[in-house]
Amino acid sequence: MRRANAVSKRRENRKEALELDITSLLDILVILLVFLLKSFNASELTLDIVNKLDVPPSSSDKLGHRAPIIQVDKDKKVWMGHKVIGTINNESDTIDFLYKELKIRKAVDEKIAESEKMNKKKVAGLKDTVNIVLDKTLPYTVLRQVMNTSARAGYPGFKFIVRGNF
Amino acid sequence: MKRRKMNKIPKLNLIPILDAVFIFIFFLLMSAQFVDIYEIGTDAPTVSEIEPSKDKTPPLNLTLIITSEKITIQKGLNQTVVDSIKKIGKDYDYKKLKLSLKKIKIHNIDEVTIILKPLKSISYEKIVMIMDTVRGVDPTDAPIVAKNKKGKTIQTRDLFNQVIFETII
Numbered sequence: 198m199r200r201a202n203a204v205s206k207r208r209e210n211r212k213e214a215l216e217l218d219i220t221s222l223l224d225i226l227v228i229l230l231v232f233l234l235k236s237f238n239a240s241e242l243t244l245d246i247v248n249k250l251d252v253p254p255s256s257s258d259k260l261g262h263r264a265p266i267i268q269v270d271k272d273k274k275v276w277m278g279h280k281v282i283g284t285i286n287n288e289s290d291t292i293d294f295l296y297k298e299l300k301i302r303k304a305v306d307e308k309i310a311e312s313e314k315m316n317k318k319k320v321a322g323l324k325d326t327v328n329i330v331l332d333k334t335l336p337y338t339v340l341r342q343v344m345n346t347s348a349r350a351g352y353p354g355f356k357f358i359v360r361g362n363f
Numbered sequence: 364m365k366r367r368k369m370n371k372i373p374k375l376n377l378i379p380i381l382d383a384v385f386i387f388i389f390f391l392l393m394s395a396q397f398v399d400i401y402e403i404g405t406d407a408p409t410v411s412e413i414e415p416s417k418d419k420t421p422p423l424n425l426t427l428i429i430t431s432e433k434i435t436i437q438k439g440l441n442q443t444v445v446d447s448i449k450k451i452g453k454d455y456d457y458k459k460l461k462l463s464l465k466k467i468k469i470h471n472i473d474e475v476t477i478i479l480k481p482l483k484s485i486s487y488e489k490i491v492m493i494m495d496t497v498r499g500v501d502p503t504d505a506p507i508v509a510k511n512k513k514g515k516t517i518q519t520r521d522l523f524n525q526v527i528f529e530t531i532i
Contacts, residue, residue, distance in 0.1 A: 219377060226384050233391035244400055253491040257401040257498075288483075328402070333488035337481045340490070344528065354406055359491055361399030 244358065246330065247276050253333035255359035261328065264356065265302050267295065267343055268330040275343075277302075288338055292346045299327075299350035326354035403494055405526045420512075423474045425467065425523060429481040429493060436463055455489070457496045464497055464522050465507060472509040477523035498524045 242261030246252060249270040268276040273285040275295055283294035310324065327347045331340055344355055421440055428435040434455055436445040446463040448456050468474070477497050481490055499521045500507065508518045 219381065223377065223381065223384075226381070226388065229388060230384060230391070233388060233395055236395045236397055237391055238394070238396040238399070240396070240400065242400065242402075243396075246398070252398070252400075253488040255401065255403060255491050256495045257403050259402050259404070261400055261402045331487045333486065333491070335487050336483060337485045337487065337490060338483040340487055341483070341528070354404070356402040356404050357491065357494075359401055359403055361401050 242328065242358075244328075244330070245279070247274075249274075250330065250332045251334070252330060252358060252360040255361070257359055258361065261356065261358060262326070264326045264328050265299065265306075265352070266328045266330060266358075267347070269332060269335060269339060269343065271332045271334060273335070273339060285339060285342060288342070290342065290345050291349060292342050295343070295346045296350050299347060299352060303351045325352055326356055327352045328356045328358050330358040403491065403498075403526075405494075405528060423467075423471050423476075424478070425471075425474065425476070426478040426480055426529070427493065427497070429479065429485050429490070431482060431484060434460055434493070436460075436467075438467065455493070457492065460493070461496050461500070461522070465500065468507055468522050469509045472507070472511050472517045472519070475521065475523055476525045476527060478527050478529050480529045494526050497522055497526065 238260070240260040241263050244261070244266060247268050247270055249272060250268060251271075265277065269285070270276070274281050275283050275285060275292065277295075277298050282298050283292070285292055306324070329340070329343055329347075331343070347353075347355065423438055424440060424442075426437045426442065428437065432450060434448045436448070437443060438445050445467065446459075448460045448463065450456070464477075479490070479493065481493075506518050506520045507522075508516065511517050
């Protein structure tokens with residue numbers, strides 16, 4: 198009888214579910230959470246900085262806004278979105294390929310703004326403003342060319358994108 | 364046997380909190396930016412058709428002429444030279460520039476605009492540093508307190524935060 202009881206108890210013990218110790222996993226998750234919360238940025242601007250582009254440091258603490266992004270790298274290649282639209286190889290006041298691209302963008306923006314007005318929605322982002330991301334080593338000539346072209350294409354407001362932690 | 368059962372500490376069910384933390388992590392991972400990105404605003408100079416103001420005091424017209432050797436501060440319609448800040452080593456003397464601008468700001472507390480006139484060869488990094496200098500006082504410095512034209516006492520930490528580049532268009 199005793200022997201039979203012992204066998205049945207042993208079987209019951211075997212059936213008990215295996216319990217995982219998740220304490221260490223929880224520790225890691227909490228650390229990750231703190232790290233991610235620290236790097237959280239409430240800015241509505243999302244930016245993928247291209248290669249060969251070193252953004253200048255600044256003491257500014259103003260968060261970025263959604264607007265067309267113009268990036269110019271060390272080699273004076275001009276990027277809009279995720280594609281190269283041309284290379285600046287002269288010192289003329291206006292950059293033709295950038296002007297054309299901005300004009301197309303302006304037409305699209307105006308159409309969106311019109312439809313948003315018709316639907317009584319709030320117009321997203323800043324109108325007539327471009328975000329300029331320039332490599333810190335580039336001379337003022339390039340900045341002037343970009344600003345001149347943008348202003349002529351209907352974007353007279355400029356936001357210089359800079360790196361924090363100065 | 365009963366006493367042994369009573370002494371067992373009840374285990375917390377951590378699964379719901381773990382689920383929530385996982386979802387939170389994915390949300391934060393999606394919105395994380397590992398480079399702190401900020402902006403500095405500026406505008407193209409515009410021509411507007413506004414009636415001239417009745418105030419007959421001449422405009423400040425504060426201008427910085429930036430060359431590779433020095434920064435010259437000019438003001439007024441005649442572009443009178445107020446100060447000239449030379450380089451110390453490879454960099455401009457930003458402290459001296461800020462001090463000069465503070466003196467001008469005390470006498471023109473309502474003024475917020477400054478015009479930058481850099482040479483073509485000046486690097487973008489230097490321009491950003493000059494813009495940082497002219498926009499406001501350091502966080503460790505005391506704010507500027509002065510009376511405006513109407514006799515009202517104004518306290519501000521801003522110097523000339525509306526930066527305009529000359530000769531863009």
